[in-house]
Amino acid sequence: MAMSPTETVAPSSNTKNTVVRTKPPKAPQTSNSSATNHDKPRTAPAPQLFESLNDEEKRKYVKDKQVGKGTYADVFVGHFASSPSTKIAIKKIRFNADFKDGISMDTIREIRALQELRHPNIIALYSVFSSKNQNLNLVLEYCPRGDLMELIRDTDNVHYGTADIKAWMGMLCRAVWFCHENFILHRDIKPNNLLIAADGELKLADFGLARSFAEPETRMTYNMTTRFYRPPELFYQARHYSGVVDVWSVGCVMAELVLRFPFIQGDTDIETANKISETIGTPTEDNWPGVTQLKAYLAPTNVVPVKRKPFYMDLFSSLGSSGVDLMMSMFALDPRKRATSKQVLQHEWWQQEPRPSRKEDLPKRGGGVEVMGDDLKRRGGELPAEGRADKVARKIDFGAMKK
Amino acid sequence: MTEDEVYRASTQYRLWSFTPHALASLRAGTHALAAEKVTAARRSKRDVVSRPSAEGNGVDSNGAEEGRDASGGVANAADEVECLTLAEAQQLVDFYCSKAIELCNHLKWPAAVKATALQYLRRFYLSASPLTYPPSTIIKPTIFLANKTENHNLSLDEYAAKAKATRDQILAPEFIVSQGLRFTFDVRHPLRGLPGAYMELLSLADGTAEVLEGVGKTAEELQEELMALPHDTKKANGASAAEKAADVPSLKRRIHTAYIAANKALETTALLTDVYFLYTPSQIMFAALLLADTPLTTFYLTTKLPPASPLLPRIRAAIESCARILRAGPHIVSQAEASRLKAKLERCRDQDKLDLVGLDRALKRDGREEDVVTESVAKRRKLEREMSAREGEELFGPEIGRRA
Numbered sequence: 001m002a003m004s005p006t007e008t009v010a011p012s013s014n015t016k017n018t019v020v021r022t023k024p025p026k027a028p029q030t031s032n033s034s035a036t037n038h039d040k041p042r043t044a045p046a047p048q049l050f051e052s053l054n055d056e057e058k059r060k061y062v063k064d065k066q067v068g069k070g071t072y073a074d075v076f077v078g079h080f081a082s083s084p085s086t087k088i089a090i091k092k093i094r095f096n097a098d099f100k101d102g103i104s105m106d107t108i109r110e111i112r113a114l115q116e117l118r119h120p121n122i123i124a125l126y127s128v129f130s131s132k133n134q135n136l137n138l139v140l141e142y143c144p145r146g147d148l149m150e151l152i153r154d155t156d157n158v159h160y161g162t163a164d165i166k167a168w169m170g171m172l173c174r175a176v177w178f179c180h181e182n183f184i185l186h187r188d189i190k191p192n193n194l195l196i197a198a199d200g201e202l203k204l205a206d207f208g209l210a211r212s213f214a215e216p217e218t219r220m221t222y223n224m225t226t227r228f229y230r231p232p233e234l235f236y237q238a239r240h241y242s243g244v245v246d247v248w249s250v251g252c253v254m255a256e257l258v259l260r261f262p263f264i265q266g267d268t269d270i271e272t273a274n275k276i277s278e279t280i281g282t283p284t285e286d287n288w289p290g291v292t293q294l295k296a297y298l299a300p301t302n303v304v305p306v307k308r309k310p311f312y313m314d315l316f317s318s319l320g321s322s323g324v325d326l327m328m329s330m331f332a333l334d335p336r337k338r339a340t341s342k343q344v345l346q347h348e349w350w351q352q353e354p355r356p357s358r359k360e361d362l363p364k365r366g367g368g369v370e371v372m373g374d375d376l377k378r379r380g381g382e383l384p385a386e387g388r389a390d391k392v393a394r395k396i397d398f399g400a401m402k403k
Numbered sequence: 404m405t406e407d408e409v410y411r412a413s414t415q416y417r418l419w420s421f422t423p424h425a426l427a428s429l430r431a432g433t434h435a436l437a438a439e440k441v442t443a444a445r446r447s448k449r450d451v452v453s454r455p456s457a458e459g460n461g462v463d464s465n466g467a468e469e470g471r472d473a474s475g476g477v478a479n480a481a482d483e484v485e486c487l488t489l490a491e492a493q494q495l496v497d498f499y500c501s502k503a504i505e506l507c508n509h510l511k512w513p514a515a516v517k518a519t520a521l522q523y524l525r526r527f528y529l530s531a532s533p534l535t536y537p538p539s540t541i542i543k544p545t546i547f548l549a550n551k552t553e554n555h556n557l558s559l560d561e562y563a564a565k566a567k568a569t570r571d572q573i574l575a576p577e578f579i580v581s582q583g584l585r586f587t588f589d590v591r592h593p594l595r596g597l598p599g600a601y602m603e604l605l606s607l608a609d610g611t612a613e614v615l616e617g618v619g620k621t622a623e624e625l626q627e628e629l630m631a632l633p634h635d636t637k638k639a640n641g642a643s644a645a646e647k648a649a650d651v652p653s654l655k656r657r658i659h660t661a662y663i664a665a666n667k668a669l670e671t672t673a674l675l676t677d678v679y680f681l682y683t684p685s686q687i688m689f690a691a692l693l694l695a696d697t698p699l700t701t702f703y704l705t706t707k708l709p710p711a712s713p714l715l716p717r718i719r720a721a722i723e724s725c726a727r728i729l730r731a732g733p734h735i736v737s738q739a740e741a742s743r744l745k746a747k748l749e750r751c752r753d754q755d756k757l758d759l760v761g762l763d764r765a766l767k768r769d770g771r772e773e774d775v776v777t778e779s780v781a782k783r784r785k786l787e788r789e790m791s792a793r794e795g796e797e798l799f800g801p802e803i804g805r806r807a
Binding site for chain 2: 048049050051053054100101102103105108111112113115116117118128129130134136181182211212214215216218220
C-alpha cells in the first residue's frame, strides 16, 4: 500500500505544514537517468538544444491506427518503438483555428496536471511531443477496456455487485485523494472519464478542467464539472472552493454505480440545481451557513428538508449501512461539512465485508478501444457524443419516492 | 507517502533540479551548440558571399562585414570573437529577466504568475541560447504563457495592448517556449509556503502552536524562548537592535517585518538567481526568512525537528548556502552594458530564426494544408511504416511462412 494515505505524516495543524527536508540524494526514478553520484541529486544531462530533445521524444513512439476523431483531438493507438508489444494511446490535439489565444487552456491544464501525477489509478502521461506543424501529441496509457460508463449502462450484459463497486470506488477514491495531495483539483469526475486498463485497473482521465489549488484570495471559475456531477456550490457560482467539489462528483459516481443511471439529472443547470434540492435537500442558512451570500443562490420556493438515512437506505441498501454513511458524507450540501478525499479513504466501509473484488475479477465488457478513443478526444466538461448520451437519458421521479 | 515523495515526483525535481556543476555544464553545452551553429552558418554563408553572384542577397551590415572577413581569407578568429560569450549570453538573459519582473509588476499581476514566468524564462534558456532566440522576443510570450498556466486568464488582446506587442509576436514563440520547457508547466514556489510559516510563527508567538512530536517542549515554553530571542546584531536597526522583544505585540511586529522582507526577497532576488534550480521550495523559503531575521528563523527551525536529529545540520547547511546566493543577489548589468550586449547579439544571431512570426505562420499554413491531405499523408506514412517494419524483420531474416 505504497499509496495509502495513512502513511502521510502531516501534523493535523490548520496552518500550512512547512516541514523542511533536505534535497534527497536519491537518483530520480526516470528510466533514462544515469545518476549515480551519491550526494548530488543529478548528474549533468548531455547538453542538447530542446529541438533535438523533442525529436528524440517523438522517435520513441509509433502511431498505429486512429481510434477516435473529434474537433478537439484525434486519438491513435500506437506502441513504444523500443517495445512493440507495449501499447499506448496518442492524443493528438488539433491545431485549433477557433481558439485565438494560442495553446488552449484545456490542453495546458491537462498537460500541467498529468506531468505531475504518477499513480496507478491516474492515466499515465508518458510524454508530450510536437509534430512538425505544431500539433501537440500526448502519449497516454493504453486503456482498451472502455470506461465505467459503458459498464454502468450495459445493464443487459454487465452484472456486478457491491464488492465490484467497492473495488472501483476504492480505485477512484485513491486517485482523487492523490490529486488533492498534489494540490490538484480534477473538476470533471464522471463515469466516462474513468477508463479501464487491460488489467481491470481503473484510471482517472481527462484533466482538461483540472487546476492547482488556488491561493486563498484567488478567484476560481465555477462553470466546471459536467452538470450531473456538479456540486451545489458550483451551481451557486462560488469563486472559492476546495477538493470537496470532486468528492461530490465521486458521490454521484457511487450512486450511479448502484442505480445504473445518473442520480441527479437535469436538462439545464437550473433544473439540475433544483434536482439537488429535491433529491438531497434544499440548501439553506441552517444547513449551510453563508450559502445565501453566494452569487447565484436563489431563494427556494419550497424547502425540502435534508434527506436522512432511511431515504438513502431505500435506494442504496446494497451498499450496507456504512456504505450509505459514506455516500451521505459525500453529499453534505455545505462543502465545509462534506468529507475530504482523505476522510473518504479513512471510512470504515472499506474495512468491512464484502472485501473489494480483485481487479482481475471485475466485470470487463465495455466498449474497448473505440470507447477510449471517444473519451480521449473530448474536451473537458463535454457530454459524450449524442448517440451514447441518448441511450442513457433516463429519468427517475424522485418526487414519487419521497415519504 | 511523505511530502518528500510528492516533491520527488514533481517535474521540478525530476527535470529542473541540478547540482551547481550540472547546471553550469548544461548552460555551457547549450551555448557551445548554438554558437557552433551560428559560426558554421556564417562560414557557409561567407563561402557563398565571397562568390560575387550571391552578393546581392546579403541582408545588412552583416553581409558586408562577412564579405570583408572572407576577402581577408582567414576569418575564423574574428568570428569567434564576435559571438556573445557564455557569460555575456547569461548576463543578457538575467537582464531581460529583470525586465520581465518590471513588466509583471507594471501589469499588477499576482506574484505566482510573475514567479512562474520568471522560472519559465530561466528554464527555457537552459536548453536554448539567446543566440538562437533573443530574450527580447521571448519574454512577452513567456509571460503570457504563465498567465495561462497559472489560470490568470487575461485575454491575448488585453495583454498585447498592455505589453505593447502584436498578437503574432506573443503567439508565434509560444510553442517554441513550451517545447523548451519540455511541456512541463508546473512550478513550485517558495512564495506559497511563506504565509504558512508566517502563520505558524504567529501561533508560536501566541503560545498556541501545535508542537510536532519529538520537539519535546510545550507551546508555552516555545513562546517563552521566542520572547527571549536576541535581535540580529548585524542588522542596523538602531536602538531596537539591542532590545529584546518584551511582549507578544512587539514579537508579532518582528515576525511581520521578517515576513515582509522574506516575501520581497522571494519576489525579486529568488527569481533572478539560480536558487530554484539548486534548492527545494522550502529550503528557499527558509533561506529568505533566514536573511530577514536569522535568530528567529534558526529558532523556528528547531521547532520542526528534534534537537538531536542528524538531519538538522544538513538542512541548516542547505538553507545557509541558499541564503548566501540570495544575499549575494543577482548581478544585473546596467542598461548601457545591456545595449552593448544587444548590439553584439544582433551581429551573431542565428540567421534561421530571425523572423519567428514568419516561421510560425509558415508552419501553421503547412499544418492546415496537411490537414486537407490527411488521408494521403496517412497512407504514405503507413506505407513507410510498413516498409520500415519489413526492413526491421529482414534484418533478422524473414519469418518462416510469412513470405508466402
